[in-house]
Each structure stands twice: as structure tokens, then as C-alpha cells.
Amino acid sequence: APAPPGPGTGPAGSAPVHGDRSPTTFHQLALGRVMRIGRALENDLVVSDLQVSRHHAEFHATPDGRFEIRDLGSHNGTYVNGQPLSKSGSALIGPNDTVGVGHSTFRLVGDRLEEFVDTGEVSFAARHLTVTVDGGKQILKDVSFGVPEKSLIGVIGPSGSGKSTLLKALTGYRPANQGDVLYDNRNLYKQFAELRQRIGLVPQDDILHKELTVTRALKYAAKLRFPADTTEAERQARIHEVLTELKLDVHKDKKVTSLSGGQRKRVSVALELLTKPSLIFLDEPTSGLDPGMDRDVMQLLRGLADDGRTVLVVTHSVAELAICDKLLVMAPGGAVAYFGPPDEALNFFGYTTWADVFSAFENYRDYDWSGRWRGSQHYQMYAADIDAAAVQSVHMPPPQQMRPPKPQGWGTQLWTLMRRYLSVIGSDKGFMGLMVILPAVLGIVSVVIPSDYGLAPPKPPHKFNGDAGTIMLILTIGMCFSGAANSVRELIKERVIYERERATGLSRSAYLMSKVIVLGMITALQGVIICGIGFATRDLPEEGLIMPPAVELCLTVIALGFTSMMFGLVISSLVKTAEKTMPLLVMFAIVQVVFTGILFQVYGSPGLEQFAWLMPSRWAIAGAGSTLDLAHLMPPWDTSNPTDLDPLWEHSVSQWGINISVLLFLGVVCGFAVARLLRRHEPEVMRK
DSSP, X not given: OOOOOOTTOOSTTOOOTTOOOOOSXXXXXXXXXXXXXXXXXXXXXXXXXXXSOTTOEEEEEOTTSOEEEEEOSOSSOOEETTEEOOTTOEEEEOTTOEEEETTEEEEEETTEEEEEEOOSOXXXXXXXXXXXXXXXXXXXXXXXXXXXXXXXXXXXXXXXXXXXXXXXXXXXXXXXXXEEEEETXXXXXXXXXXXXXXXXXXXXXXXXXXXXXXXXXXXXXXXXXXXXXXXXXXXXXXXXXXXHHTTOGXXXXXXXXXXXXXXXXXXXXXXXXXXXXXXXXXXXXXXXXXXXXXXXXXXXXXXXXXXXXXXXXXXXXXXXXXXXXXXXXEETTTEEEEEEOGGGHHHHHTOSSHHHHHHHHHHTTTSOHHHHHHTSHHHHHHTXXXXXXXXXXXXXXXXHHHSOOOSSOHHHHHHHHHHHHHHHHHHOHHHHHHHHHHHHHHHHHXXXXXXXXXXXXXXXXXXXXXXXXXXXXXXXXXXXXXXXXXXXXXXXXXXXXXXXXXXXXXXXXXXXXXXXXXXXXXXXXXXXXXHHHHHHTSOOOSOOSSSOHHHHHHHHHHHHHHHHHHHHHHHHHHOSSGGGHHHHHXXXXXXXXXXXXXXXXXXXXTTHHHHHTTOXXXXXXXXHHHHHTHHHHSOOSOTTOTTOOOGGGOOSXXXXXXXXXXXXXXXXXXHHHHHHHXXXXXXXXXXX
């Protein structure tokens, strides 16, 4: 009888998991001659890959007969043995060294340069992956499996079986504490900076802005992922190729939000295919889809694998598992319960339905499912050789060597992000209407308050104008609410998008600054609307401290709106779901009302006064108080001691400057806090 297929082998003719690949082509290196590599046609070695810069790198011989690779300021980097060269840096290369440029790898053999082009047909293996969390608890236990090229692998398991942890370990998002991930026999963790651009990841949630059309969403993604020297025509051509391949060209001008669940998942896959990844991971792509769409998505993944890619899909759906080449079943606790052909899995467990298997997992959580698997014939057939291999990883490279380079400069990313954000806002008519209506309503509410003297000093015989404080209180709280409402959902609703784009080289500061600038402009416009309506019918003092009082007060309100908007970003970066933002927004507004210093005396109360310093409304009222001289305009809190005045309301240029400076400083502090909080939602190698 013929021997069973060996572990890690697939259909006839496929390469084993740990096999060396033959070179795609050869190039002769002549002594004294420079060989330039790049995308442009004038290079000696033309690489038709949009991940490669027009003039990327060059090989040349040194006077002593050795060879050197020099980076030419490339956008996506040049790599020697998986480690990035510094921009415009160089390194000597020997016969065992590999040089990575885009999807091509070069190896020097004598004076001949061998080129290996990653066309997508790559093997993949995980060996002894173990993840330990605080307290020493293992949530992933000694996971090993290997798959050949052009394969579709399904991963299933009950809740708590470590599927998400495994996916993060396989993609390098959260490297395992122990073990290796091998991409065509190259250590992914040690060479992550180079190999990450060959890996695509489609999370469970959509990784694009639903308000945009399919073409526009892909256009912005391409601008962020491809080098800055990529032309518009090159990007459009690649987008057209991907849309045609996934049969999305008929939907290219539709908004993503108008597509069906299956079509939206296709668009998410299209976004990842832009950079031609050889290995694609998908997390619950059929979640929430009906059986028909479930089959459609799985057939799409089958087609991607047949076209020369390796695809791994984590799923809860068991209806279409037969379409996979291999199936990995995870047991409770994060161990492997089965790996092999999907049509043999139920027989392996001794059940007739997957519902019975999952019930067994639930009812016998302490059973040694992994031990049962390792003692089986299936283990010997499909995983024993992977388990037997020695682990390569000893020391991880420094984070700066694992971190991928930015495809574009900071300014280019900022400009692209701002344009995309404005496009998203412009496509959301409801949000745009709310941004105009909300400040207008708040301004009108302040006008409703009856007042004989508005914000001006009273006429004799009256000494005080207590209505001035009430009017400013309404305007201030209105601006607080409006500014925070602008931003309180903006980070949480894009969290999945940010996580994925950060892994591809997006700058955290450019992303945050794009939000601050766009939302800052919107908030400033709202401040003008609130003040324009609120002050239009009110009497004002004849003179301000530095500028006309209306301008001075408007600047104070705008500064308050900016800082409130930054507080909103803090809330948005803290919460786990968008639903939690509204209660926190209301609480923020209520707290601002209490600590303005208008409703009761705040100064002079130990603890209370210091806590109020953290509230933007306190400093905004103080700024307005300095302009209007509220200390003398409003009745004193203690009529028996009329000279006991709020020091922050002092009618002086210096005090007004201090009030506005502290108000803006609070906003800047919030900005640093948001940047820090964003780190929690990034791949570990991107945290710095």
C-alpha cells in the first residue's frame, strides 16, 4: 500500500514546507560596474513592483573585490537578511546573505546575483507557538502546523480556544513568547520589517470607510500603502486589477455602506490585495452573513488560494469547511485538538456533527484534547515533522529593526489622511447638518435668556449685571458639548482601520494630527456660529483688553471648543465600544457646568479649587471674566466682604493671557494622552 502523505505535503507536485526554492532569474555582476535596482525603466534591473521605489537600491563592487548593497533613499526600505538598512545606508554582502527589495529577494553566488520573486506560492509553518499573559497563564499552548503553497486553511474552535491570539501570533501583531512562524522557511518575527508587506490581514470588522465609494476608499488606501513616488496612473491601474479580479468593477462607484455584507467583505479583501500579499489571514469573514453569502465568501477565498496565495481563515461557520485544504481545530485553553483534512475531522473526534464536537469541548474542558491529538495517527501524518524541528528563535531583534518603514513622509501621510477625513465627513450629510444645527441651536438658547444689559455694565442706579454670568455659562457649556461631541466617536469608529494601517507603516502622530486639524477647523467654525448668534442681540462692553470684546470673547469660546474637542478624543480612545461614548459625553458636559465658577464660589475652597483647574470650562469662563470684568459685574459671593473676588477673573491683559494659555495647554496635554492611549491598539512592534 502506498505510504500516507508526509507531513506538510499537499497535492501532487507541491513543494514541501521546508524546501528551498529555485531562483526566478540570474544577473551577472561585473567588477567595477554598478547595478541599479528600481521600478523605473532606466534601471539596470527593473522590478515591476509598486512596493519598490523608482530608484530603490544599487549593487556595486568594492575595490577589494567584495560587493555592497546601497539603499537610494527608498520608501519601503532595503533589507539585508531581513533587517532594514538605514535610508541611503549601505552594507557589505557575502555569499550567504539575502537582500530584500519589495517582493524580490536577491542572493549573491560568486559574481552572479540570483533573484527570487515572491509570486505568492509560499509555504507557511508555525512551530511550538506559546503565548503567556500576566501571571504565567498560557492562552496559547505549543501550537504547531505547516501548510504548503496555494492552500486554504480553516481555523475553528470554541470561545476561549485562542483563535484570536493565534491569529495575532501568526501575523506578528503580538509575537508569541515562544516558538517560530516561518514564511517560506524565513523567520517572520526576526524579519518582520521586510516580510510584513507580504502578509495581508482582513479583520472581522470592515477596514475601510463605509461613507466612501469603493474606488475612493481604495484610492486613499493605495496612497497610504504605496511609495510616495508611485504615480496616480500606477495606483489606478492596480486598483482596476484588484476590482476586476474580485468582480467588484460593477460596484466601484457605489458607496461601501450600500453594498451587501459579502460584497463589503470583498472590498476589504481588495484593499489587502493592493500590495499583492502572498499570505492572507482573515478573521471571521463570514460573521453575520447568511448561508448564501457565507458560501460566496468561502468560494472567494478558495479562488484566492487557487490563484497562487496561501489563505488562512478563522471562522465560526462550519457549513463550508469542506472547501478548505486543511482544518485546524483549537481546543479550550489554546491547544491544538486536530490538524488535517476537513473531511476526516468529524471521524477523528468520533461525532457526526460539529455541534456535538463543540458540546464535547464545553462539557469536557479539562480533558487533554492536545494529548489525544499528539497520540493519533493524524498527528504523525500531518504535524509530527513540524513539531520535531528545533525552534529557531532565541533573541528577538530590537523593536526599531522589526518596525516597518513609512511608505511616505510624515507630511504626505498627513495630507492624505486629511483629504480622506474631509471626504468621509463630506459624504455624511447627516453629520454635516448636525455640525451646523447644533451650534446654531445652542446660540439661540443663549439668546432666549432675558437680560436688560446683555454682557455690558449696568446703568445707574444698578450696580451689578448677574445675567452676564448666566449668558456666558450657557455659551460656554454649549461650546463644551459641541466640541466634545465632534470628536467623541471619531477614534473608536475607526479603531480597526487604524490598527491595520498602523501595521503597514502609518504614522501615529500624522493620524492624530489629521483629526486635530480637521476637527479643529470644524470646531472653530462652530464657535463663530455660537458667538455670532449669541452676541448679535447683546450689549457688549465698549472696549476689550486687547481686541474688540466680541473678538476676544469669540477667541475664548473657540479655544474652549478646541480643548473640549481634545477631551472628546481622550474619551474616544478610552472606550471599547461607540455606545459608551454618549454617557461619558453627557457626564463631561455636566461636570463642566458645575466647575465653571458661575453657579457657586469655587476659589478659596481647598481641593475643590484645585480640581476645577482641570476643567476647561473653568478657564474659559475665567477668560471671558477677564474680558467682561465679571468680578465687578456680578454680585460678590460674600456681601460682607465685597473685595473677596475670583482671582482668575481679574480684568487685566496678563490674567486673560494666562487663562487662555492654560486652556490651550489642557488641550495639548489631552493630545499627548491620546497619542499614548492609541499605542494600546497597535501591533507590538509599532509601539514606541
